[in-house]
Amino acid sequence: MSDSVLPALLQSYLDELVPDRPAELRAMEALAAAEGFPIIGPACGQLCYLVARMVGARRIFELGSGFGYSTAWFARALKETHGDAGEVHHTVWEQDLSEQARRHLAALGLLDLVRFHVGEAVAALSAQAGGFDLIFSDIDKEDYPASLPVIERQLRPGGVLIVDNLLWGNRVLDPAADDPATAGIRRFTRLIADSPQWTGSILPIRDGLLLALKR
Template identity: 30%
Template structure:
């Protein structure tokens, strides 16, 4: 399900800061060599993530779900001097590919790329965390939120991707486990008094949760 007309999206891209050469190469190589390239954040969402990070200037970013590293590289653009970004993914098959792009970036020394189970890794991360991006297995979104919320600094931001799930979120006939998990998650965080929620129809749905 497309939420915005393709022509409008193209117009928006043309009036948005372009990707740098490394990100363009990463997009090409992901489409050529990796399964499910649609999982990339893409130009508009990537620039949105970069924009938010530049506004917040975080000292510590946590990303849950690295894929091939596009979103991590975008968010790293906004890190404070001396800041760091921890990105966690369980898929070790993509490690060499992804790390090669991290190593060629200006943020090589600031990106801490971990192949691990996020549910096990997160409890050992010391806060405060300024910015979190959740873009991993949908059935564990609620768990990841619960694990990070107590580590966030007041005023910090949790971003959660794919919360409209190609429109299935509002289809009554869609009863698969991932869709239901996302429905439950969306309801949970929308009613959590610890965050101020804003759900935006960007790409596949992006939840912004400002920690109170």
């Protein structure tokens, strides 16, 4: 499955418009490309950074963080807005990914802003004190619907939810696609759209990024 539903030239154009960024972030992008590791990419990273800056987020929780690429964008926003006062929670199943993220974030000078969790992401979110300003989700897609009650409980009113892969390589448009991941994305999207608690929109960049405000 392609990482982007956009034509390659258009995605490249959007990525090239992202302002210059630290060499370590570019190295992470090169590593992801070389290893075929899925990351949100520069255009989505810039959007996450921008939203965090716009809402003045101090507490951010990531459900699924990979080797720390999206974490770095959020942590940069916190650093530039609040100095060392904020926190980003990085969650992965694998200890080696957590350690890799620590190395990247240390190289970026952002390590002190990050709280690391190794284990199931929704359980880790549930175990925290609530009142997060921003929650980002990129977990297994079949688990998206079941995660929503925990997200709703832990995100403050007026907080922002960002969810990756809502277009899922355009499989959500294919009536014949009924695998658990695609079905989970469709169900989650409908739950957000039909809920009086949320105002949201899917931005068709990369693989579809949901941006939703908790009322």
